[in-house]
Amino acid sequence: MRIFSGIQPTGRKHLGNYIGAITQYVAGQDRGEGIYCVVDLHAITVSYDPAGLRTAVYDTAALLLAAGLDPERCIFFRQSDVPEHTELTWLLSSVTSFGDLNRMHQFKEKSAAQRELVTAGLFTYPVLMAADVLAYRAHEVPVGDDQRQHVELMRDVAERFNARFGETLVVPQVRIPAVGARIMDLQAPERKMSTTSDSPQGLIHVTEEPAQIVRKVRAAVTDSGSEVRRGPDKPGISNLIEIMAAVRGSEPAAIEREFEGSGYGSFKQAVADAVVEYLAPVRERYGELRADEAALERALAGGAERARAIASDTLADVRAAMGVGAVRPRG
Ligand code: AQP
Numbered sequence: 309m310r311i312f313s314g315i316q317p318t319g320r321k322h323l324g325n326y327i328g329a330i331t332q333y334v335a336g337q338d339r340g341e342g343i344y345c346v347v348d349l350h351a352i353t354v355s356y357d358p359a360g361l362r363t364a365v366y367d368t369a370a371l372l373l374a375a376g377l378d379p380e381r382c383i384f385f386r387q388s389d390v391p392e393h394t395e396l397t398w399l400l401s402s403v404t405s406f407g408d409l410n411r412m413h414q415f416k417e418k419s420a421a422q423r424e425l426v427t428a429g430l431f432t433y434p435v436l437m438a439a440d441v442l443a444y445r446a447h448e449v450p451v452g453d454d455q456r457q458h459v460e461l462m463r464d465v466a467e468r469f470n471a472r473f474g475e476t477l478v479v480p481q482v483r484i485p486a487v488g489a490r491i492m493d494l495q496a497p498e499r500k501m502s503t504t505s506d507s508p509q510g511l512i513h514v515t516e517e518p519a520q521i522v523r524k525v526r527a528a529v530t531d532s533g534s535e536v537r538r539g540p541d542k543p544g545i546s547n548l549i550e551i552m553a554a555v556r557g558s559e560p561a562a563i564e565r566e567f568e569g570s571g572y573g574s575f576k577q578a579v580a581d582a583v584v585e586y587l588a589p590v591r592e593r594y595g596e597l598r599a600d601e602a603a604l605e606r607a608l609a610g611g612a613e614r615a616r617a618i619a620s621d622t623l624a625d626v627r628a629a630m631g632v633g634a635v636r637p638r639g
Pocket of ligand 1: 314315316318321323324325326327328329450451452453454455488489490491492500501502503504505
């Protein structure tokens with residue numbers, strides 16, 4: 309079983325990224341061959357600062373290592389160090405439907421939010437994401453719920469490629485966690501917790517100070533009732549129940565039973581304490597790992613070399629199947 313996922317080096321990672329994606333990456337190391345990358349080429353599709361991008365790659369790399377990725381037990385690298393991703397993007401763009409790209413929710417949301425240039429790169433972002441995964445012939449893609457549509461698209465791309473050029477690529481399955489697939493903003497629980505959100509009080513960073521975490525959870529928006537239960541009329545409390553279940557490794561129904569009759573105040577305090585405890589070891593390790601950029605660079609470079617060996621093989625098959633380039637001598 310080969311598992312692949314990528315994460316953007318944008319800003320500080322939040323609790324949604326951690327629960328929805330990062331914990332799945334770490335668990336993937338025990339279930340199969342995990343291949344994970346920091347997708348710096350995705351990050352350049354919106355306005356960004358070049359110097360800040362390098363720093364953000366180190367921030368994200370240190371966070372993933374602190375969370376438990378082990379370069380000895382998985383392949384962990386920086387996307388731009390493996391140029392096969394970009395070549396494969398171009399080749400796959402010839403089997404990607406313009407109409408499908410035009411229906412991507414993320415493009416619609418991000419292009420609407422862009423104050424300056426809406427780039428072609430933002431539009432073709434899902435093709436690069438398809439190339440990331442298909443280059444490794446991965447079987448499974450662990451992501452949060454917001455990435456479901458992009459994985460559907462890459463499955464279509466792989467199927468269309470195989471139908472047109474012969475069986476070459478693996479059609480991957482999406483893997484979305486049963487609990488915590490879509491952690492919502494604490495201040496606006498009808499929308500997902502998001503890096504680019506304009507409500508800093510609505511998101512918890514993985515490396516945030518414990519006192520800040522407590523303050524934000526206690527200030528989370530809830531409804532006027534007092535019962536700790538899920539419901540469409542209770543998006544704020546439902547979100548806190550989901551967070552509590554995810555950090556405890558339990559089920560939302562079990563959380564509802566445990567906190568029946570306890571009231572919002574004490575429930576929020578319990579959630580805050582649980583989140584602080586959950587993130588504390590990561591925050592501590594992050595501080596140590598982030599301080600040594602040379603070690604981070606070595607880890608990423610070693611991973612890129614191993615990744616490239618796999619991706620270049622796939623690319624050679626893709627080129628051959630498409631009739632692109634010189635005929636390959638049979639080895
Ligand atoms: N709120 C969320 N709940 C659960 N999972 C989430 N993910 C993102 N938000 C939530 C999952 O995190 C992984 C990495 O996402 P990314 O590479 O897109 O990183 P990002 O851009 O920093 O994440 P955001 O917050 O999604 O940013 P914007 O502001 O761009 O919307 C993915 O697997 C994603 O599903």
